[in-house]
Amino acid sequence: MTIKVGDKLPEVTFKVMKEGKPADLTVAELTAGKKVALFAVPGAFTPTCSARHLPGYKEHAADFRAKGVDTIACVSVNDVFVMNAWGKDQQVGEDVVMLADGNGAFAKAVGLEMDGSGFGMGSRSKRYAMIVEDGVVKQLNVEGPGEFKVSAADYMLGQL
Numbered sequence: 001m002t003i004k005v006g007d008k009l010p011e012v013t014f015k016v017m018k019e020g021k022p023a024d025l026t027v028a029e030l031t032a033g034k035k036v037a038l039f040a041v042p043g044a045f046t047p048t049c050s051a052r053h054l055p056g057y058k059e060h061a062a063d064f065r066a067k068g069v070d071t072i073a074c075v076s077v078n079d080v081f082v083m084n085a086w087g088k089d090q091q092v093g094e095d096v097v098m099l100a101d102g103n104g105a106f107a108k109a110v111g112l113e114m115d116g117s118g119f120g121m122g123s124r125s126k127r128y129a130m131i132v133e134d135g136v137v138k139q140l141n142v143e144g145p146g147e148f149k150v151s152a153a154d155y156m157l158g159q160l
Contacts, residue, residue, distance in 0.1 A: 002111035010109035015080035015100040022080045031135040034070040039129040044078045044086035054090050056153035061095035067160040075099040077124045129156050
């Protein structure tokens with residue numbers, strides 16, 4: 001079942017880089033008492049994700065903060081080392097938290113996994129964006145196959 005507006009996010013643990021080492025970050029730690037703009041991409045270093053999706057959130061980080069967003073987070077079914085390298089490549093710094101969902105546990109738990117085996121990618125996450133307040137989904141925009149519209153940073157900003 002796909003998560004919907006009004007649902008609480010499932011408790012899943014992501015991997016992040018902290019002080020140069022892999023560390024755990026739970027959904028509760030990410031969202032407790034915060035407004036979070038969380039967006040998901042099918043894969044780090046992939047064309048749309050690298051050219052448009054992640055850069056849009058980096059570019060508009062100050063705009064999100066001005067609208068009350070405490071944290072911007074990018075999640076992908078990639079390992080923590082790939083997500084860290086992609087964040088460095090994209091120069092996100094402290095503007096975007098790079099969340100590794102290495103085994104796809106979060107994608108599965110929210111019902112937004114996709115089969116990317118036709119592209120040699122295996123099980124991945126659909127492209128989507130959500131606004132989460134204190135762990136509860138307030139806005140959810142899931143892209144159709146091959147689309148990039150409703151999960152874009154500027155589109156999400158218009159909904160805040």
